[in-house]
Amino acid sequence: MTQSWQRSRAAVLFMLPALALYLVFMVWPFLQSFWFALTDWNGATATKTFVGLANFAELAGDGLFRLALRNNLVWVVVGTAAPLAIGMVLALLLWNRPKGFTLFRTIFFLPHILLTVVIGIIWSWIYNPIFGILNIWLDGIGLGQVSRGWLGDPDVALYAVLIAAIWAEVGFVFVILLAGLQNVSRDLLEAATIDGANGWQRFKDVTVPQLANVLNVVTALLLIGGFNVFDIIFVMTQGGPANATQTMATMTYDAAFTLNRVGYGSAISLVMTAISLVASVVFLRLRERGEG
C-alpha cells in the first residue's frame, strides 16, 4: 500500500509541471472561451454582459458562418484527400530507394519546412495577375483566356489558396508515409504476387492495411487542420475577396479583432472546436469499425 502510494506520488510529482502548464494554457483559456461566448464582450471593457446563448443563436442564422463552414468542408475534403493521394504516390515511388532517393526526398519534403508566411508570399507571386508566372505560362501555351487574378476572383480564390496549402502539406504526408512503408512486409507482397494479385490489388489489400495506423494519424491531423485552417488564408487573402475564402478560423479572428466582438468570436471558435472534435472521433471510430 505504502509502496504503491509512493510510486503514485512520484508519478504525480513528475506529471505536475506538465499538468500545470496544461491547466493554465489549455484548460483555463478553454473555460474562459465558454464564458466569453455567453457574453457580448468587446475585448476592452471591464464588464462583460451575460447574453446567454444569443451568440450561438445569431451564429445559427449567420449566412457568413454557413459560407465559412462550407469553405471549411471543401478544405477538409480536398485538403485531406489531395495531400494523402499525392503523398502516397510520391512515397511509393521512392519506397525502393531509386537513384537520387536523397535528392528527391529532400525536394518533396522541402515545402513543409517553409514558414506558412513564406509559402503564402511565394504563391501570391505565382498567382499575381501582373507579373505572376502562372498567367505568363498560361499565355505562353495559348490558354490566355483562362488567366486571371487568381486570388481576386471569388469563384476560384479558395481553390487557389487550397492548392498552395496542398503543395505545403504533401511533404509532411510523404515523409510519414515513406517511414510507414518501411514497416510493410515485403514477404506478404511477394506472397500476394505469387498468388496472382496485380499491382492495384497488392496496394489496396496488402500495403494499405499495413499502413492503417499511419494513415489514421495523418488523416486525423489533416482533418483537424482543415477545420482549423487560418494562417495561409490570412497571409494570402485575409478571407477575401468578398468573403470568398472566409473559414471559421478567419471569421473568428475578424469577429474578435476587427469587429471587436470577442463574445461572438469565442462562440465561433467553440463551434469550430466541437465540429473538429466530432469529425475526428467519427473518422477514428469508422476506421476502427472498418478494421474490426
Added chain:
Amino acid sequence: MRSGWARAALVALLLALVALPQFGRAAQDEPVELLVWDQFTDPTESAVVDAIYAAFTEQNPNVTVRREAVATEQMRQTVRTALASGTGPDIIFYDAGPGYLGVLADAGLISSLEPLAEEYGWNERIAESARRGASWEDELFGLPLQADLIGVYVNNTLMEEAGLTTPTTFEEILTFCQDASAAGYIPFAFGNQEGWPAFHQIAMTGNNMIGPEAMEALLLENQGRWDSPEMVRAIEAFFVEMRDAGCYSEDANGITYDDGNALFFGGQSLLHSTGNWLITEISENMPDYEVEFVPFPAIEGGAGSFWDSGVGSAYMISASSPNQEAAAEFLDYLFSPEVVQRWVDEANFVVPAEFDVEAVDATPLQRSVLDTLAASIAGEEQFGYNIDVLAPPAFNDVMLNGFQAMLAGDRTAEEQAAAMQAAWEEGMAAGAATPAP
C-alpha cells in the same frame, strides 16, 4: 501641556501641507521610464522617431523613453489586453477611428486629453478637424500625427508623351480611360486585394456627389442616408462605370495596393487615386517623372470636386499609466512647433499642427500638399471626409467585402448602398461610431 502638543501638531501639519507641493515637484525629477508602443516599422520613419524620442530624453534627463515598434495588425490584437492588464505601455500610437480609439476610450483604457489640451494649449496648436478625428463622444483622447489628404496623382510626363490631358470631369475620366487603354496603359493604378483601397475611392466619389457638409452631417450627426440616390450614383461611378470603361485592371481584386503603386511608379499607369502618404515613395521611385496631385474630378449632378481628408493614428496615454505627467510632457514635446517641423522635414509627415510651412525643404509635390492643408487649416479650403476612419468596424467590413463583390460583378450599387445603410444603422444602435446614437 496638552495645548502645547496641539500647537506643535498644528505647526507640523502646516509644515507638511507647505512641503507637499515641493515633494510633488521633487517627484518630477525622479527617474521615469515611459514605455511607448508605436507603429513606425518603416526603417526611414523609425530612424526619425528614434532621434526625436532621444532628443526628448536629452531635454528631460530623468525621463527614459523605451520604444517598442509594433506592426499595426499585431497592435490591434494585443493593445486592448496590454492596456487592460495595467502593466502595458504608458503611451500608444494607435488608430484613431471609433473601432480603435473609440473602443479604448469607451472602456476607460485611455486618458481623456481634454484637461491637458487646455493646459498645454493643444487646442490652439492642433487643427480642429484633426482633434475631432481623435475624439470620442466630443472628448479628446488622442493627438493625431498625420493628416491624410486623398486625391489623384497624375504622371504629367507620360500624359504629355501620350498626348492625353488630365480629366477634369467624370465624363472626361471615362473618355480618358478609353484613350489611355488604347495607348497601352492601365489608366488608374487601382489595386484592391486588401479591400481598404476601395474606402478611399468611395470617399472621393461620395464627397463629390453629396458635398462635404452633407458628408459631415451623415458621418458626425447621423443625418442622411447611405442608400440615397446620390450615394448610389457615387458608388456606381467608381465601381461600375469606371470598371466597365476599363479605368483599372479587371483583376483589381487580385492586385495588392503595393502592386498598384508599382504600376504607377513604373509608368504602366498614368493616374493613381490614393493618399498623400505616398509622396515620399513617389519622390524616391519616380525621379524622372513630373507628378501632380489633384482632387478627384466632379461628377455631373454632384456637389463639386473636393479633396478628402482624415487623420491617421494618434498618440494616446494609457489610463493606468502611473506616469501621466511625464506622458503629457512627452506628447507636448512631440507636438511642439520645432518637433512638428522635424516630423515634416525628416519623416515627410503632414502633421495637422502649427508649424512654419515656408521653412520646410519640400519637393514641389510635397509643397502642393502642405499648401493645400495649410489652406484648410486657415479655413480657405473645404475638405471632404475620409469615411472609414469615422465609421464603425461593421460598416467598414460591409464596404470592404461589398466593393470587392461589386468589382467581381456579384453585387449592384443599389445592393451595396442598402447594405451600407443597414450596417450604419446597426453601428449607430450599438454606439460604435463617432456620432451619438
